[in-house]
Amino acid sequence: GYLVESGGGLVQAGGSLRLSCDGSRVFPVINTMAWYRQAPEKQRELVATVTRGGTTNYADSVKGRFTISRDNDKNTVDLQMNSLKPEDTAVYYCHAETVIRDYWGQGTQVTVSS
Secondary structure (H helix, E strand, C coil), rough: CEEECCCCCCCCCCCCEHHHHHHCCCCCCCCCCCEECCCCCCCCCCEEEEEECCEEECCCCCCCCCCEEEEEECCCEEECCCCCCCCHHHEEEEEEEECCEEEECCCEEEEECC
């Protein structure tokens, strides 16, 4: 795939995980990069976005706990997740937007136990 995620796993509530997404195969230039998540029987929702210029935006449910960052030279985007809650359990997807098309990663499972 064009976007390859890593870093998911099982963590206890209050713990931390860092997700990474490698978009080095994406062409042309990536504009906005983002992380989405989808919990069982729920719709996919936006978690955080970061523009090429570094402007970030977060879902209210993760503000103050999650931090998105990117490396434009390497076409990578990370999501640092702290103070995790059981309701953060979901499959997390990386997303990249270019002028030609959008790309999605295959998803990585994050499970937070109470």
